[in-house]
Amino acid sequence: MRRSLNPGRGLAGLVRFLLAEARPKGKLLTPFNLISIPVILLGLGILVVRFIYGLGSVTNLSQQYPWGLWIGFDVVTGVAFAGGAYVITFAVYVMRLERYEPIVRATVLNGLLAYVFYAGALTLDLGRPWNIINPIIGNEFGYSSVLFLVSWHFLLYMLTEMLEFSPVVAEWLGWRRLRRLLSGLTLGAVIFGVTLSILHQSGLGALFLMAKPKIHPLWYSEFIPILFIVSSIFAGLSLVIVEGTISHRVFRDQIDPERHASFEEILFGLAKAAAISMFVYYFFQALVFLHEGRWVLLGGFWGSWYLLEVIGFVLVPCVLFAYGVRHRRLGIVRTAAVATLIGIVLNRLNISVIAFNWNAAVRYYPTWMEIVVTLMVVFAEIWVFRWIVLRMPVLRERHELPAPAVAPPPEPQALNRSKA
Amino acid sequence: METYTYVNIFETKGLEYLLLICFLVLFVLFVRYLGGPRPGGGRAGGRRLPGSAGADRWRLEAEEGQPDGVVEGTKAVGAASPPVEVP
Amino acid sequence: MDRRDFLKTAAVAGTALAGGRAEARQTAGGATEFVGVLVDTTRCIGCRACEQACARSHDLPVPVVANDNALEAERTTSETRLTVVNRYQTSGGEVFVKRQCMHCWQPACTAACLTRAMLKTPQGPVIWRPSKCMGCRFCMVSCPFDVPKFEYHEWNPKIQKCDLCWERLQQGKKPACVQSCPTDALMFGSKRDLMEIARVRIYNHPDRYVHKIYGEHEVGGTGWLYLAAVPFEELGFRTDLGVTPYPEYTRDFLYAVPLVLFGMPALLLGLRLLSDARNEP
Numbered sequence: 169m170r171r172s173l174n175p176g177r178g179l180a181g182l183v184r185f186l187l188a189e190a191r192p193k194g195k196l197l198t199p200f201n202l203i204s205i206p207v208i209l210l211g212l213g214i215l216v217v218r219f220i221y222g223l224g225s226v227t228n229l230s231q232q233y234p235w236g237l238w239i240g241f242d243v244v245t246g247v248a249f250a251g252g253a254y255v256i257t258f259a260v261y262v263m264r265l266e267r268y269e270p271i272v273r274a275t276v277l278n279g280l281l282a283y284v285f286y287a288g289a290l291t292l293d294l295g296r297p298w299n300i301i302n303p304i305i306g307n308e309f310g311y312s313s314v315l316f317l318v319s320w321h322f323l324l325y326m327l328t329e330m331l332e333f334s335p336v337v338a339e340w341l342g343w344r345r346l347r348r349l350l351s352g353l354t355l356g357a358v359i360f361g362v363t364l365s366i367l368h369q370s371g372l373g374a375l376f377l378m379a380k381p382k383i384h385p386l387w388y389s390e391f392i393p394i395l396f397i398v399s400s401i402f403a404g405l406s407l408v409i410v411e412g413t414i415s416h417r418v419f420r421d422q423i424d425p426e427r428h429a430s431f432e433e434i435l436f437g438l439a440k441a442a443a444i445s446m447f448v449y450y451f452f453q454a455l456v457f458l459h460e461g462r463w464v465l466l467g468g469f470w471g472s473w474y475l476l477e478v479i480g481f482v483l484v485p486c487v488l489f490a491y492g493v494r495h496r497r498l499g500i501v502r503t504a505a506v507a508t509l510i511g512i513v514l515n516r517l518n519i520s521v522i523a524f525n526w527n528a529a530v531r532y533y534p535t536w537m538e539i540v541v542t543l544m545v546v547f548a549e550i551w552v553f554r555w556i557v558l559r560m561p562v563l564r565e566r567h568e569l570p571a572p573a574v575a576p577p578p579e580p581q582a583l584n585r586s587k588a
Numbered sequence: 589m590e591t592y593t594y595v596n597i598f599e600t601k602g603l604e605y606l607l608l609i610c611f612l613v614l615f616v617l618f619v620r621y622l623g624g625p626r627p628g629g630g631r632a633g634g635r636r637l638p639g640s641a642g643a644d645r646w647r648l649e650a651e652e653g654q655p656d657g658v659v660e661g662t663k664a665v666g667a668a669s670p671p672v673e674v675p
Numbered sequence: 676m677d678r679r680d681f682l683k684t685a686a687v688a689g690t691a692l693a694g695g696r697a698e699a700r701q702t703a704g705g706a707t708e709f710v711g712v713l714v715d716t717t718r719c720i721g722c723r724a725c726e727q728a729c730a731r732s733h734d735l736p737v738p739v740v741a742n743d744n745a746l747e748a749e750r751t752t753s754e755t756r757l758t759v760v761n762r763y764q765t766s767g768g769e770v771f772v773k774r775q776c777m778h779c780w781q782p783a784c785t786a787a788c789l790t791r792a793m794l795k796t797p798q799g800p801v802i803w804r805p806s807k808c809m810g811c812r813f814c815m816v817s818c819p820f821d822v823p824k825f826e827y828h829e830w831n832p833k834i835q836k837c838d839l840c841w842e843r844l845q846q847g848k849k850p851a852c853v854q855s856c857p858t859d860a861l862m863f864g865s866k867r868d869l870m871e872i873a874r875v876r877i878y879n880h881p882d883r884y885v886h887k888i889y890g891e892h893e894v895g896g897t898g899w900l901y902l903a904a905v906p907f908e909e910l911g912f913r914t915d916l917g918v919t920p921y922p923e924y925t926r927d928f929l930y931a932v933p934l935v936l937f938g939m940p941a942l943l944l945g946l947r948l949l950s951d952a953r954n955e956p
Contacts, residue, residue, distance in 0.1 A: 224827025231753065231824050234812035262943050264950040295810020295825060295832040299790065302807055308791040314925050315813045316789035317932060355947065363939040367932055374928040378783045378817035378921045381913065393928050440622055447618050451611045458603045493622055 182341070193558050204547035211544025214537045215292060223295060226537040232525050233532035238293040240520035242545055244372055245513050246286030248396070251404025252411075253279025253329060254365035255441075261358040270427055271434055273336055273562045274415060275408050277553065280329040285549040287322045292541065314374045321368035328361040340560040369400040376519055384523035386465050386474040389456045392519065398449045403512040405442040406485075409435055409505040415563065418554075422563040436493055439501040442508065443489035446482060453478050470526065477518060481511025709780065709799030710844070711890075711898030712853055713869040714773055715876070716910065717883060718860035721746060721760055721771035725852035725861065729758045729775075732840060732851040749911060752776075754824040754835040758852060767905040773852070773861070774911075776801060776822045776837035777890060778898030783921035784814035784823055792834075793823075799866075799898050800839035808834060819894050819916045839898070869900055876902060895920025 218226045229236045256275045259265040291297045303309060303316050304323065310316045331353055338347035373396030380388055389395075416423060416431060423431075457463070465471055485507040492500035521532060534542075557563055723740045730737040735755050738745065746762040751774075758775035782801050784793040792807035793814050803823075810832055814823045826832035840850035848854070853863040862869065870891065877884045889901035894916050901907070907914055 220830055222826070222828040222830055222832060227827075229827060231751070231815070232821065234815035234825060258943070262947045262950065264947070290811075293811075295812065296808055297810070299807065299809035302790040302809060307807060310789040310791045312786045312922065312929070313789040313813070314928065315787065315811060317929070319789060359940050359943045359947075362943055363936060366939060367935055370928070371932075374925055375813070375816070377924040377928065378787060378819075380921075380924060381819050381916055382816075390924070390927070443622060444619065447615065451607070451615075454607055454611075455604055458600050458607060461600060490618065490622055 189559050204551065207540060208544050208547055211541045214541055226535060228532055228535050230530065230532065232528045232530070233521070235520055236532055237521065237534040237538045237542055238289055240517050241513070241542055242286045242289035244520050245516040246282055247369065247372060248400045248403040248512050248516060249407045250279045250282035250286070251365065251369060251400035252408040253404065254362045255401055255404050256408065257332060257358040258362050261355055262362070267437060268434055270430065271408065271412060274412065276329060276332045277556060277562055278411055280326065280333055281549045281553055283322060283326045283329065285545050289545045314371055318368050318371040318375065321364045321371065325361060325364045325368065328357045328364065331357040332361065336560050336562060366397055370394065370397040372396055379524065382525050383519060384470055384526040385460065386462055386470055387519050387523045389460055391452070391456050395449070395452055398445060398452060399512060399515065401445040402442040402449065402508055405438045406505040406508040409438055409502065410509065413502055419557055419563050422557065432498060435498060435501060436496065439489045439504065440493045443486055443493060446486035446489065446508070450482050450486060453482065470523065477511060477514045481507055481514055485511060707797045708865040708867060709898060710864065711778060711799060711866045711869055711900060712850065713862045713873055713900045713902070715860050716770055716772050716901060716903045718858045719771040719773065720858055721762055722857060723760045724855040724857060725773055726756065726758055726760060728851040728855035730756065732843065733757060752822065752824060754826045757835060757837045761911060763910050765905040765909040770903065770905060770910060772910045777820055778839055779894055780896040781920035781922050783817040783819060786922035786925065787813045787817035796841065798844065800841045800844065802838045802841045803834045803836060805833060817921065819921055866898065873900055873902055892918040
């Protein structure tokens with residue numbers, strides 16, 4: 169590889185290594201940087217105003233719309249997008265579909281950062297963020313709250329994802345023994361992580377169960393948690409397809425050609441899984457439609473808006489995925505993935521913001537400042553993602569570390585050894 | 589609450605079961621469409637990497653039990669047999 | 676309806692309502708009965724003395740009732756007024772309705788609160804505790820009556836809502852609004868007593884009231900009860916909220932959580948072991 173990965177011995181060596189790594193790599197004046205740096209700076213400025221003069225000074229939140237773009241997009245949608253991590257780790261570590269092993273690290277990193285940044289954006293929206301530790305330290309435990317569950321799961325899931333990603337960091341630092349130790353914990357972390365994901369992905373939907381009289385009946389149903397968990401599967405897969413496609417272009421020099429070829433196969437596999445989960449989801453929606461007798465609601469704007477979401481951005485991408493997989497057309501698969509992501513944004517925003525208090529006299533629209541802060545969060549995540557990918561063995565083959573006898577992926581073998 | 593008329597909370601159950609039957613039929617067809625025979629079946633067989641024989645099995649009942657490399661004969665009934673023949 | 680009339684009906688009901696005793700009553704089982712307020716909208720004259728009394732006892736800006744024309748448009752409670760009186764032109768003429776927190780029996784806001792900052796006290800009032808609250812506003816999302824209000828323009832915002840004068844209750848006093856009401860449109864007591872009085876009023880004057888007590892069953896029962904001469908839809912009340920206590924809507928999900936936490940890891944481990952047998956001869 170391009171550089172030595174041995175940070176040297178002792179603390180001084182480590183510090184020298186970290187300082188060297190901290191230096192920016194690559195060009196500074198890329199189009200992405202030119203757009204993202206002003207947005208991030210502006211966003212930080214807005215946040216200063218927000219923390220001095222209150223949420224009302226920068227947002228359009230009101231007594232009728234207590235949750236806006238920051239919750240509806242950053243948290244509710246962002247967490248659905250981060251669903252790829254639990255799906256892929258499930259496939260690779262539980263089902264041993266080793267074909268997907270090459271994308272595990274990038275996906276876990278993406279999931280971890282999504283939780284850190286998007287769930288972290290939750291703190292920006294809290295009126296009294298200094299009390300955020302209350303439900304953790306027991307001042308007090310609101311066991312009856314869905315949000316209590318979700319917040320604990322966010323915390324625990326972040327920790328499990330850190331654990332899942334930690335072997336990469338250990339590899340980066342050249343800590344061989346620690347890496348082996350951490351790798352041994354991966355399966356446990358994955359199993360715990362998948363369980364937590366199922367609960368908090370559905371929990372995000374369950375948050376809206378008590379908003380029954382406020383959410384338009386085309387979107388409210390007692391099945392919201394089920395719909396959220398199923399849709400998080402293809403939301404995550406679609407994001408992996410889109411993110412992977414972009415990563416493979418941007419970080420082309422990180423990936424050796426052999427892996428590049430297998431990547432197409434991976435994308436088709438993901439698309440197939442997405443198509444099937446969307447097919448099931450579509451019929452779940454149909455079932456809810458029948459169960460709630462929603463056909464009487466289809467007239468007017470809300471009916472059309474609902475059909476646009478469910479048919480235009482679920483059924484159509486589902487068919488596109490299937491077509492793309494069968495005819496091996498990567499372009500169509502990518503289009504379907506983007507359409508799916510739009511559909512997820514629509515669905516999550518409909519429930520949390522757009523069809524929330526749908527008959528209110530004054531509707532909520534985000535201010536430009538809310539949008540800037542949202543973009544800031546996304547850009548900041550991409551910055552950190554890039555920083556890590558350029559330094560740690562996330563995308564590239566990891567033969568820097570001649571681990572004795574254990575070839576990647578080490579985790580399944582680790583388990584076998586313990587069994588033998 | 590003020591009305592004392594009979595309310596059947598399972599009014600749509602019949603329709604739901606009909607939908608379920610439609611779904612099961614369509615699901616089998618859909619999965620067969622996804623994994624079904626492509627032009628050049630031999631190529632599709634060779635496409636699979638050794639050690640990833642189960643890749644397509646992921647959430648696919650219809651392909652369950654399909655021996656590695658065989659694409660034709662992906663019958664839904666094959667889902668019942670355990671894939672023990674994979675070496 | 677005058678005071679003597681009321682006393683008569685109270686006597687008929689045979690209740691132990693001693694002119695509005697403030698302290699909660701103990702039931703035979705030793706549990707404390709929840710208190711509430713009965714609002715008889717046929718008695719309300721729209722003087723808004725309750726609004727002023729409320730603002731004074733909560734250190735909020737006191738409305739100038741004489742010349743603020745506040746009755747012209749329908750108002751909601753806000754972070755600076757915990758109760759409002761609205762005027763409605765109805766099929767039965769002009770009606771005034773006081774609105775505030777309903778103090779539900781099983782409140783959505785307290786179930787929603789992840790720090791128990793929203794607390795259903797054993798005596799009935801739902802109160803908010805600043806030292807717990809993190810300002811997530813999930814209570815606002817959950818409340819079927821849209822009652823909790825948030826101070827959007829404060830660096831250290833509070834949730835504002837009627838607390839049924841929790842501090843006054845503990846001193847043995849009645850809520851400020853009830854105390855200030857000149858026409859006895861508001862009556863404070865245990866829900867059991869208030870329900871009996873309300874039923875007796877409807878029974879004695881079947882043509883004066885619609886035969887419904889709003890709050891008897893709504894969202895599982897509320898602390899505040901309303902009597903009216905016209906259907907409640909005409910008075911700005913939502914009658915589509917159902918009789919299910921709102922926490923019940925999340926019950927199935929929350930009950931399922933431990934099941935998933937117990938079962939799923941075992942299931943996943945099983946799948947892992949199965950995939951082992953499949954892939955490795």
